Amino acid sequence: MAGATLLTLLDDIAALLDDVALMTKVAANKSTAMADDVAVLSKVAAQKTAGVLGDDLALNAEQVSGVRAERELPVVWAVAKGSLVNKVILVPAALAISALASWLITPLLMLGGAYLCFEGVEKLAHKLLHHGAPHDAGAPPAQAHAATDLAAFEKERVKGAIRTDFILSAEIIVIALGIVALAPLSQQVATLSVVALAMTIGVYGLVGGIVKLDDIGFWLLRKRGAPAQALGRALVAAAPRLMRFLSVAGTAAMFLVGGGILVHGVAPLHHAVEAAAAAVAQGALGGLWRLLATNLLNAVAGMAAGALVLGLVSVVQKLRGA
Template sequence: MAGTSLLALIDDIAGILDDVSAMTKVAAKKTSGVLGDDLALNAQQVAGVKAERELPVVWAVAKGSFRNKLILVPAALAISALAPWAIMPLLMLGGAFLCYEGFEKLAHTFFHRAEDDARHAGPAQAPATPDADPAALERDKIKGAVRTDFILSAEIIVITLGSVAAASFGMQVAVLAGIAIAMTVGVYGLVAGIVKLDDAGLWLSRQPARPARALGRGILAAAPLMMKGLSVIGTAAMFLVGGGILVHGLPAAHRLVEAAAHAVAALPGIGGMLGTLTPLLLNGLAGIAAGALVLAGVTQGKRLFK
């Protein structure tokens, strides 16, 4: 009897772990847009630090990110327990903010002005002056990166909370904690690897073996392209994720997307592929449109207050 009870308990624990794992995977997929942007942005913010200080700076920002999540995760759980009705509005706000950030990047890329460059650089990317204190500049970089991380982490936590809103409180705790730890370790582990990639390429390029030198030169040439690629992928994912959140939160729009996907899926030959791509395309277009509207509203509001 005792053995049977123990096996039943182990089976229950395994089932719970499977549920947590499945929900964590769903949440990780939904937060992929923010994750790509977080990765690219943090790698850019650490750029410009002396080579011997890059890893200490990344570690300092990672510790700040953990502190951010120690604030955000309990706050999200409190909202879930005390005001669950607020989850969907917060999720919609997070989706709209993702679309706004993505469209602002596009607008800045194609219509940037000199003052925009100064504003987007901020204290974390301000150019160093000859008489500036390196330690003070490093502290400013860390503070700016931690502030940015707080915003992006809040988006990740809200999106994750929306994906587990119907689960039990214990399941929410497990998934939110798992996502917070995995995202922080993953992002800053990759950031550490990215910022040291050029050092690895330089070291290889100085080796006597010809294949090593060729690999090193290839890494040095690919590192800037990787940073640019991460930024492009992160921006596209922001529209897909943010637009998907907004479409899912508007029943009429969600039904239209589903109807369009079913219609193209019925086409012979490429219907299966089109049925998969159509929701992504429509979510992305919805994200772009929402980002344009929010940016227009923010811009008009700034003009009125000025």
């Protein structure tokens, strides 16, 4: 009896091990399939958000420029950490809002778009109104604040960059969420996490490289080889031009992204922009003309919205002061 019981137990254990092996194989196949699906969805999401990532890169490079050379990478690192915190907040928030109150997504995005436009108009107004001020005569912002608290200036730069990153990250997360909306929840979480992590590493890795471009050039100039020195001279000459371009591109991106969000959220305005863009899409370069017209109209709408918000903020500030 005891022998029969032992044999039965061993048979049950063998069967259980077979079941475990089978279930492990099935789970591995499912995990592999899920990983493949996440990779495909992440690739599509990255392609869809590439334009916004370009704006994110220009904006953040412009935001962290102007600090002292030895503080550039610490500032980029501080903004990158803030960006990761933004993603930790945005990914679960986007999933929760999408599941419970999807109608909130567009108004919240429009609120962020209005803030971007306001910030862009405020920058333009500051440059125009203070154009003749002594500290703007070619001196970098950090030098202009040499007599003040540079730590406070740096902190304000980081805070501004993180605020801007929050809005751009929200749009990227929402675009990615729209791509995986019909996928299982586990795939949605995995895809959004991959996109959020990849965009943070990619954008701030590039920003770090851009702000240290001149240092790389000076390092190459100290090398003995003629090709290295030639490349170093080219980088040193290109670095200030690139930063000036990114400063302009960063401000323009505020209107392009913010205006695009606002136009997309107002159906009649969105249809009007599409109709106007379609009207100029003629000839072999029709697609290019359509893209340029759409972006131009989005930027104009963004500037108008930003001027309106700036006017309202100015009135409220005067009333509070009175």
